[in-house]
């Protein structure tokens with residue numbers, strides 16, 4: 001299927017969504033939200049896919065924010081709905097049944113940083129820049145920035161970024177725990193795909209359980225989180241992958257995980 005604002009590709013068992021509005025540095029408009037949702041629908045239907053990577057087409061931007069030209073004249077209630085749409089997409093990515101990696105190859109500002117933070121983790125190029133510049137526009141982050149950023153980097157750092165509207169480098173983002181790894185720009189894609197391939201070799205069922213336990217447990221108290229972990233631990237044992245993984249260890253061979261999510 002051809003998309004207006006993204007490029008959707010499959011490379012082996014990895015589904016790749018590239019944001020593609022180069023003239024606006026891949027800024028998020030309603031069409032982009034709809035295209036990403038449709039690509040995620042396609043990925044969900046394709047059992048050969050095991051991991052998703054989000055990145056920006058071109059060399060300059062992952063996403064430079066929500067589209068300011070679209071937002072400038074939005075009435076307040078429409079703006080509220082727009083923010084809710086962004087949240088819906090963020091939760092869809094966070095709750096997605098497969099791991100989702102953000103490969104940040106340039107500006108990840110405003111809604112772009114928020115899209116990246118909804119992913120399971122972020123790899124970035126040395127030239128990437130992160131920030132929540134909404135305050136410079138007289139608004140606040142609307143796609144989860146005030147919430148996910150503080151959970152990732154702590155309240156005080158999140159406040160500094162949201163209140164100054166300043167940008168930080170990829171290395172600074174790594175130092176505060178926003179980014180997992182930073183690579184030279186010409187190595188970012190290769191390294192991201194290497195990690196995507198490694199994760200794709202694991203079992204879908206245990207990957208989904210790990211993701212859900214970490215995400216949901218993060219907002220729960222420790223006992224509730226551990227209870228959920230026990231339930232998922234039992235659930236994983238019910239999948240053929242557990243027999244395969246432990247059997248392969250005992251037989252001193254590589255496991256081949258094949259269990260599906262349904």
Ligand code: CAA
Pocket residue numbers: 023024025027064065066067068069083086107109110111112114133134137140141142143145
């Ligand atoms: N929305 C719409 N268009 C954007 C955009 C955005 N967020 N970011 C960049 N563009 C457009 C520019 O208007 C420009 O278009 P023209 O060529 O037609 O003038 C084009 O992309 C290239 O941008 P610049 O010429 O500005 O490029 P630069 O290299 O000089 O600067 C930049 C790059 C620092 C990222 C700068 O473009 C910028 O500050 N962009 C806006 C960043 C921002 O404020 N993002 C937050 C948006 S609000 C938000 O995201 C709210 C939310 O949470 C929901």
